[in-house]
Amino acid sequence: MPQASMRMAWELGPGPGSARFTWEVEDATIQIGTTYLADGLASMLHMAADLSLGASASLAVLVREPGGHRIFCSGATDMVFVQVVAFEDLGSPETWWKDADLKWYGRVPVADVVVSVRAMAGDVLQRHGADGYCKLWGMPFPMAEYESLTLLFLSTGLRSGSARCMRVRRRGPVQYMSSSTHACPP
Numbered sequence: 001m002p003q004a005s006m007r008m009a010w011e012l013g014p015g016p017g018s019a020r021f022t023w024e025v026e027d028a029t030i031q032i033g034t035t036y037l038a039d040g041l042a043s044m045l046h047m048a049a050d051l052s053l054g055a056s057a058s059l060a061v062l063v064r065e066p067g068g069h070r071i072f073c074s075g076a077t078d079m080v081f082v083q084v085v086a087f088e089d090l091g092s093p094e095t096w097w098k099d100a101d102l103k104w105y106g107r108v109p110v111a112d113v114v115v116s117v118r119a120m121a122g123d124v125l126q127r128h129g130a131d132g133y134c135k136l137w138g139m140p141f142p143m144a145e146y147e148s149l150t151l152l153f154l155s156t157g158l159r160s161g162s163a164r165c166m167r168v169r170r171r172g173p174v175q176y177m178s179s180s181t182h183a184c185p186p
Contacts, residue, residue: 006112008120010041012128017138021062023084030084030104038063041121042142045149048117051076051110052152066091069103079107118153121146
């Protein structure tokens with residue numbers, strides 16, 4: 001598989017139910033700690049699927065109670081404007097922006113975002129397996145989201161650096177089976 005011009009990694013740990021998301025883009029390295037309070041990996045997969053289907057905007061949420069990060073994507077065509085913003089308290093909408101901290105912003109190729117997110121999730125699945133992920137993370141691997149993005153990836157022949165992913169007219173939002181409704185195996 002071709003390499004994206006950026007690299008994303010999802011490392012489980014150091015403790016149970018925690019992970020570190022790392023994004024190397026341009027000449028920056030963004031590191032975000034997150035926890036199982038929300039399914040951050042699934043959120044990243046949803047964002048990538050939205051963009052690959054031609055959405056002009058999407059976002060991912062990585063929670064670390066009480067705060068967290070949001071990755072905002074907007075103005076997507078072949079390129080997308082991305083902002084990574086840290087929030088002190090995601091539980092209080094009235095104060096979200098009070099102490100918000102812009103960690104990174106820039107325009108990047110949509111195809112590179114999609115390729116990188118898919119590769120990151122595939123790497124996690126390969127290293128830990130679905131059961132190992134569930135034991136370390138505390139909720140199931142977002143298999144439905146990963147498989148949906150993989151089908152989009154294969155159906156579009158998407159490669160890093162390629163032009164727009166896929167422009168489709170569709171009715172209503174993309175539907176995913178929520179992996180968080182399933183319990184981890186004993």
